[in-house]
Amino acid sequence: MGRFSIHRVWARQVLDSRGNPTLEAEVVLEEGTRSRAMVPSGASTGVNEALELRDGNKARYGGKEVGKAVQNVQKRIAPCLQGQNALDQQEIDRLLRELDGTENKSNLGANAMLGVSLAVARVAAAALGIPLYRYLGGTGSALLPVPFANVLNGGAHSDAPLDFQEFMIVPRGAPTFSEAIRFGAETFHALRVLLRERNLGTGLGDEGGFAPNLSSADEALELLCTAVERAGYTPGKEIFFAMDPAASEFFDQSSEAYVFRKSDQRRMPAVHLVEYYKELCGRFPLISIEDGAAENDWEGWRLLTRELGASVQLVGDDVFVTNPEFLRKGIAQGVANSILIKPNQIGTLSETLETVDLAKRSGYGVMLSHRSGETEDPFLAHLAVACNAGQIKTGSFARSDRIAKYNELLRIEEDLGKNGRYGHW
Incomplete structure (x- = not known):
């Protein structure tokens, strides 16, 4: 067997940023190089995401243990990959999909498969002695992403009476990535x-943003304008705004209405919700809206794209779930103009890269994204640069699971030197 042959694969149960179990996979090559990768977990998840396998025993970690996924790595995946060439990521991932044999990775578990897939890529890069972003993307990978930092949390990510899930600051007007981080942190x-x-709460939500007692998007965006100005910047010049309503979370399928359950109980058909977005975009420097319609409301998505797609980035998350099949459907139906990329939604690195490639070839924007249940693993930072995505969503300027990605991007910026560029999509 060659020096890049896989010698051993195993996994362990560790904890994510919410204190819930998650899976970490480790791979060792014949020549001794070893690497590992951790898998994040979402709270607001799309119904078509690949399956995250958990044990379900309520007596242990509330049923969230990942012992079955760990055993699938040890007993089923490891024998299949032993002796395989770690440099052949496509073949590794093909073997994983073949071994699982299901559309949604429900046999082995997407967490088991992704952990191994990412660990193989990392060990291959380490064995070659090159940075992970360079191994994944080649010599053309030099675009540092604009951070979309979630500084106000609502929806499923906090207890605040705010229906929209995330409000982000976007330091797109900074000259470099490191300056973008400074602009964002100061804000x-x-x-x-x-x-x-204002005697509002400063407790933090899952992604490191504040979760104050706010009741409307208007109030949240007005607060952000004031904070940006207090920090010495101009809204719409150095710092812009983005939001993720996570509309699937407050969509009532039976009446096809959006119900503001956490705040004032308003009910809106899609046409009125889109008008509300248009009003907000007219009042604030709001340049990106993620999941502005529910994952099953394709007519709402088409309406939203017709009305705002020419002037605002419309990011599909739940509606596409990093899956090329759903992205193709969206492209054909004129839905959204950008896609959120979360590797654990699809289950392997190769399929993630396939979706990124399809989006780019179709003229869609690409934003790499963390999950609300994160880990200290900075793989996402390397993937964002490898894909030349130009955008990354990885949380606020608090909590080390989020900061780990920013700090890794600062190191990558230093490594790239004068060849590095700051992303302006």
């Missing part, structure tokens, strides 16, 4: 002071 700290002055 985050200014926002903390502002919330304290």
Whole structure:
């Protein structure tokens, strides 16, 4: 067997940023190089996502243990991959899909498959002695992404009476990635002071953003404008805004209406919700809306895209779930103009890259994204640069599971030197 042959594969149960079990896979090559990768977990998940396999025993970790997925790595995946060439990522991932044999990875579990898939890529890069972003993307990977930092949390990510899930600051006007991080962090700290002055909560949600007692998107965006100005910047010049309503979370399928259950109980058909978005975009420098319609409301998505697609980035997350099949459907129906990429939604690195390639060839924007249940693993930072995505969504400027990705991007920026560019999509 060659020096890049896989010698051993195994997994262990570790904890994610919410204190829930998740899977970490480890791979060792014949020549001794070893690497590992951890798998994140979402709270607001699309119905068509690949299956995250959990044990279901309520007496242990509330049923969230991943012992079955760990055993699938040890007993089923490991024998299949032993002796395989770690440099052949496509073949590794093909073998994983063949071994699983299901559309949604429900046999082995997407968490088992993705952990191994990512660990194989990382060990291959380490064995070659090159950075992971370079191994994944080649010599043309030099675009550092604009951070979309979730600084106000609502929806399923906090207890705040705010129906929309995320409000983000986007330092698109910064000259470099490191300056974008400074602009963002200074605004985050200014926002903390502002919330304290107004006797609003400064507790943090899952992704490191504040979860104050706000009741509307208008109030949240007005707060962000003030915080940006307090930090010494101009809204719409250095710093822009984005939001993720996560509309599937408040869509009532039976009446085909959007119900603001956490705040004032308003009910809106899609046409009125789109008008509300248009009003917000007219009042604030709002340049990106993610999941502005529910995953099953394709007519709502088409309406949203017709009305705002020419002027605002419309990012599909739940509606596409990083799956080329759903993305093709969206392209054919004129739905969205950008896609959120979450590797654990699809289950292997190769399928993730296939979806990215399809999006780019179709003129769709690409944004790499974390999950609300994250880990300290910075793989996502390398993947964002490898894909030349130009955009990354990886949380606020708090909590080390989020900061780990920003810090890794700062290292990559240093490594790229004068060859690095800051992403302006």
